[in-house]
Amino acid sequence: MVTDTLKVGSERQHLILRRALAERVVKIKDLAAELGVHEMTVRRDLDQLAEQGLLERVHGGARLLEKTSEEIAHQLRVTTNTEAKAQLARAALALIEDGDVVALDASTTALALARILHARQVTAILTGLDAANVAAQNGVPFLMVGGNFHAPARSFVGAFFMATMAKLHPDKVFFSAKAFSPGTGFTDAHLPEVGAKQALIASGGTRIALLDASKFGGRALATIATLDQVDVLITNRPPSAETRAALDAADIRLIVTAQEET
Numbered sequence: 001m002v003t004d005t006l007k008v009g010s011e012r013q014h015l016i017l018r019r020a021l022a023e024r025v026v027k028i029k030d031l032a033a034e035l036g037v038h039e040m041t042v043r044r045d046l047d048q049l050a051e052q053g054l055l056e057r058v059h060g061g062a063r064l065l066e067k068t069s070e071e072i073a074h075q076l077r078v079t080t081n082t083e084a085k086a087q088l089a090r091a092a093l094a095l096i097e098d099g100d101v102v103a104l105d106a107s108t109t110a111l112a113l114a115r116i117l118h119a120r121q122v123t124a125i126l127t128g129l130d131a132a133n134v135a136a137q138n139g140v141p142f143l144m145v146g147g148n149f150h151a152p153a154r155s156f157v158g159a160f161f162m163a164t165m166a167k168l169h170p171d172k173v174f175f176s177a178k179a180f181s182p183g184t185g186f187t188d189a190h191l192p193e194v195g196a197k198q199a200l201i202a203s204g205g206t207r208i209a210l211l212d213a214s215k216f217g218g219r220a221l222a223t224i225a226t227l228d229q230v231d232v233l234i235t236n237r238p239p240s241a242e243t244r245a246a247l248d249a250a251d252i253r254l255i256v257t258a259q260e261e262t
Contacts, residue, residue: 012037013045020055020064027061084212084236085112087257091234092174092210096120100171104131105197106155107176109210114140125170127196128155143168150192157192162199173204177225179218180211182246185227187220197224206231213237227252 106128
């Protein structure tokens with residue numbers, strides 16, 4: 001069984017898991033050559049990952065367990081760009097006032113905000129299991145919006161979710177996206193999540209996007225919000241002049257954490 005947080009001992013083990021997700025079966029010789037380490041080092045890594053239930057050891061390597069692949073992919077997202085997500089979360093927290101009702105999507109970026117939300121006296125509307133677990137552990141009052149369970153994001157989606165969100169009116173909504181460009185707006189790849197995010201954003205008073213700089217300039221399958229549906233954008237690096245001009249034209253407040261933390 002996969003734990004709530006991957007206890008991966010090194011970036012090397014993260015890379016091994018990413019390779020396993022892509023190829024399903026990984027070979028010790030290939031990994032040793034790619035990573036520039038001794039085969040014995042790879043064997044130890046595979047043994048440790050197998051002990052956690054993340055991989056199954058086979059002759060000459062290891063294979064991905066289908067029953068855990070979605071959880072592994074999700075938890076790898078949680079442990080990617082953690083410092084950037086922490087910066088975005090701290091900047092987001094600065095916008096929250098005691099007494100606010102805040103809604104968070106099920107993104108791993110919003111999860112970073114959920115981890116520090118106990119620093120304010122708020123009520124949270126949550127859409128993801130991980131954020132709910134964190135809120136419960138930290139004593140943050142929250143409402144969990146249910147619906148159809150979407151395993152890849154450990155979140156709730158669907159018609160029941162959207163109907164419920166339409167009746168809720170949080171003061172502030174925090175969300176992330178797969179990509180952003182001035183032409184397509186904020187986009188995401190998974191259609192069940194797209195509908196849920198759209199409903200969440202539509203419910204809010206102040207709508208705040210949390211995007212690390214790697215999300216700029218691309219686009220994903222479907223738009224979750226256009227520029228006129230967003231009030232604040234928090235990112236960790238200054239965007240391009242073109243993007244900045246589009247944000248200014250849409251009257252979106254831009255907060256860049258790299259500037260604020262220097």
